[in-house]
Amino acid sequence: MIPLRLSVKNFMCYRDDVPPLHFEGIHVACLCGDNGHGKTALLDAITWALWGIARATPTGTGTINALRMSDLVHMGQTDMGVELDFTAGDQRYRVIRRHTVSTRGSNSRTTLELQIATGDDGDSFRSISRNTVRETNARISEILNMDFKTFVNTAYLAQGQADLFTTSTPTERKRCLAEVLDLSYYQRLSEDANAHSRRIQTEIQQALTAINLHSEDTARRPDYEKRLTEVNVYIEGATPQAEVKRKQVETLRQEVQRLQALESDFAALRRRAKSAEADAVRLQRQASADEKRVSAYEATIAEVPQTLAGYQALQSAHAELERLDTALSEKSRLDKRHAALSQSIARQEERLASTHKTLQQRISAELEPRANLLPEIKEQQAELQQRHAVISQQTASIERQRADTDSISTRIQVLEQDNERLLEQMQDTRRKFDMLEQGEATCPLCNQQLGADGQQHLRAEYRRIGVESRASYKENRAHIDTLTREHKTATHTLTSMEVKHQSEGRTLAAAEVNLARDEHESLRARDDLRQASQALAEAERALCDKAFA
Structure with a gap:
């Protein structure tokens, strides 16, 4: 693995204004500077970007003691990030690891993205990250062919840890050397060779089985040759006889075909004979029937004059009878229509009289009183409009009161969140101050021993x-108490205003509904009154004119 570019943000002693560090073209480098200026932090940034571990101390038993994520974030910041470009196996990669901490110190989140270069310029990358951070970490270790413990045992000798490899357990040293020398490659070669050997042994066994089967068939070859000679001799003796029999069968087949053709012709002649006999019988019967019909026709022709005279008399009688039936039917129909019309006229007169009476009663008792209520309804609606204006003013006052109450709540929440942050900051400062008082004079950034001046400076800070x-906490607490009292008073006032507003609103809505219903009924009563008056006038005219049709 060869690092090419390193970029850090809010990592340990570095803030967010650090320019990227380019390693390309550098073969040997020396980092020098005073304690606490971030020399080791650059190497920690590389290990944290690759494996998520920084300022770690591997033990001889295989465990790792490392700083917590919150200790790596620059003081006063809530997020950090490291971006590292490197080459491995002639391929360029980019690792981007970020960590975010909430203001309360919980719900922290780490993201990891692994990218591979897609062009020769080194500016185009595509993501090859796995589904989870753990799986992406494993993928990075596969690309580097080493994990963090192997790295700090072979390539990165941290301060005070030069003997880490020699003090490790034999198992850890063996694992480290195997990973560095890539002994797993030879293990894979051994497994592939064993698999290939087992496959060759299987093929040899199958070949031996096939050879045994073919050997048995070869041993029986004289028997097979003897039987083949006997069969050939039998075939040579039977060939002439078979030729004679074949010719006989061909002759018999031709004879059978000729007999079948004769049988078909005989069957056709038999069918034609039966058909001719049936036609002769049918013609004889038809001739007898024709003779009988001729005799009947001759008798009928002799009686034609008498039949014509009777037929003419019958036609005249039929015509007269039809005329009389038609006249009788017409008279019956007219009688029935006269009776029906008389009954209909009586019913129409009775219905008109009843309708006239009903219309008079409805107009006087229902429609006129309801139609006359419209002016009074209009006055009441005007009063409701004035009450609406008052309600609108109350609504605006309630909204202003609600906005003031919400503003007080928001200010209280902001102050309480600020106090929580101040309380955590005071606790953290108290813990660090106690560590100084107990003699733990170590720099929180570089873990180096501090002198008297450094201790005094940190203590004063x-x-x-x-x-x-x-002081900020007490000031916020006093302001919160004052705002809480104001919020309680504002909430009580708002509740009273809303209860009164809702009650008046319901009363006004009910009154509007009732007036709208009354207005609709009054307008409909006017229309009904006009229609009823017209219907009453028509009924009076019909009764006077006796126009019941």
Whole structure:
């Protein structure tokens, strides 16, 4: 693995304004500087980008003691990220690892993306990340052909850990050497050779089985040759007889075909004879029937004059009878129509009288009083419009009161969140101050021992941060109490206004519904009154004119 470019953001002592570090063209490099200036942090950024581990101390038993993610984030920041370009096996890759911490220190999240270069310029990449961070970490280890422990045992000797390989257990040293020397390649070659050997042994066994089968057939070859000679002799003796028999069969087949043709001709002649006999019988019967019909026709012709005279008299009688039947039917129909019309006229007169009475009663008792209510309804609707204006003013007042209440709630929430952050900051400062008082004089960034000046500087800085945080916390607490009292009063006022507004709104809505119904019924009563008056006038004219049709 050869690093090509490194970019960090909010990682340990580095902020978000650090330019990328390019390694291309550098074969030997020396990092020098004072303690706490970020020399080791650059190497930690490379290990954290590749394996998610930084400032770690592998033990001889295979475990790793590393810094927590929250300790790697720059103080006061909530996220960090490292981007590393490197080559492995003549292929360029890019690893992007990011970590985000919430303001409360929980629900942290780490993302990892692995990309491979798609062009020679080194600017185009496509993602080859797996489904999870764990699977992507495994993919990176496969590409590098080493994990973090192998890296710190062979390529990266951290300060104070030069004897890490020699102090490891024999099992760990064996695993490390096997991974560095890629002994797994020879293990794979051995497994492939064993598999190939087993496959060759199987093919040899199958070939031996086939050879045994063919050997048995070869041993029986004299018997097969003897039987073949006997069969050939039998065939040579039977060939002349078979030729004679074949000619006899051909002659008999031709004779059978000739007899079958004669049988077919005889059957056809027999069918034609039967058909001729049937035609002769049918013609004799038809001749007898024709003779009888001729005799009947001659007798009928002799009686033609008398038959014609009777037929003419019958026709005259039929005509007279039809005329009388028609006249009788017409009289019956007219009598029935007269009776039906008389009954219909009586019913129409009775219906008109009843309709006239009903219309008079409906007009006087229902339609006129309801139609006369329309002016009063209009006055009541005008009053409701004035009440609507008052309700609208109340609605605007309620909205202003609700906006003020929500504003107070938002300010309280902001102050409480700020106090939670200040409380966590004070606790963290207190913990670090106690560590200094207990003699743990170690730099929180580089883990190096601090002198007296460094301890005094950190102690003063922690004291200042604690005093400022405590003052801000008390000020926020007092402001929260004041806003809470204001919010309680505003909420009570808002509730009272909403209850009153809802009650008046329901009353006004019910009144509007009732007035709308009354207006609709009054307008409909006017239309009904006009139609009823017209119907009453028509009924009076019909009764006077006796026009019941």
